[in-house]
Amino acid sequence: MSETARHPGTFVTLEGGEGAGKSTQLQALARLGGASGLEVVTCREPGGTALGERLRAALFATAEGETPPAPAAELLVFTAARAQLVSEVIRPALERGALVICDRFADSTVAYQHHGRGLDAAIVEAANRAATQGLVPDVTVLLDLAPEDAFRRGERGGDYVEREDAVFHRAVRRGFLELAAAEPERWLVLDATRPEMQITHAAWERIRTRLGV
Ligand code: TMP
Numbered sequence: 001m002s003e004t005a006r007h008p009g010t011f012v013t014l015e016g017g018e019g020a021g022k023s024t025q026l027q028a029l030a031r032l033g034g035a036s037g038l039e040v041v042t043c044r045e046p047g048g049t050a051l052g053e054r055l056r057a058a059l060f061a062t063a064e065g066e067t068p069p070a071p072a073a074e075l076l077v078f079t080a081a082r083a084q085l086v087s088e089v090i091r092p093a094l095e096r097g098a099l100v101i102c103d104r105f106a107d108s109t110v111a112y113q114h115h116g117r118g119l120d121a122a123i124v125e126a127a128n129r130a131a132t133q134g135l136v137p138d139v140t141v142l143l144d145l146a147p148e149d150a151f152r153r154g155e156r157g158g159d160y161v162e163r164e165d166a167v168f169h170r171a172v173r174r175g176f177l178e179l180a181a182a183e184p185e186r187w188l189v190l191d192a193t194r195p196e197m198q199i200t201h202a203a204w205e206r207i208r209t210r211l212g213v
Helices: 022-035 050-060 071-096 106-116 121-132 147-152 166-182 196-211
Strands: 010-016 040-044 099-103 139-144 187-191
Touching: 010 022, 010 071, 010 106, 010 196, 022 040, 022 099, 022 139, 022 196, 040 071, 050 071, 071 099, 071 106, 071 121, 106 121, 106 166, 139 166, 139 196, 147 166, 166 187, 187 196
Parallel strands: 010 099, 010 139, 040 099, 139 187
Antiparallel strands: none
């Protein structure tokens, strides 16, 4: 269900595993949006608001050797941060007609907390629905990268989620690919090993078509 009819803006999300280059692409796409004369609002999850950044810090303060958050606690923290971001930043921006580009959104919760952690799909879906109030991205770009390649890029091993094993990260990747296959009109799957500029170009073409600019 797309929510575009209810607001004049365009909502783009970037998804994928760690080290796939989401933040680089977010900056490049934001520059292209700005150059097209659009108001561009960027955000990242978890975070993007004062409360969200505090929740992010609390979650990722989990040190090596410490008991990690229980999967249900993790689910509720991610979705609490999302609820605040939607209400404080994303909704108002979309209502102003802005192009909103967000690094991760509800699909990450399905991939990580359902496919990765094994939480019940209906529970994850209900928590996401509470947080998003039914807001669905217009375009979602998946930067697809094998966990082995992410590991080779040396960007793994940071927070406690990233320190999960290859089995976990492979399940997350499969989850993203499954979500993308189920809704091909929303998702654009790009091989994250391609040159950065090619990825930006392909993603921007899809967004531009959606914007009609
Ligand atoms: P990132 O800033 O590198 O994208 O890190 C965020 C981490 O949190 C990453 O390991 C994925 C994880 N995550 C979830 O598990 N569920 C979620 O809903 C979100 C937004 C992130």
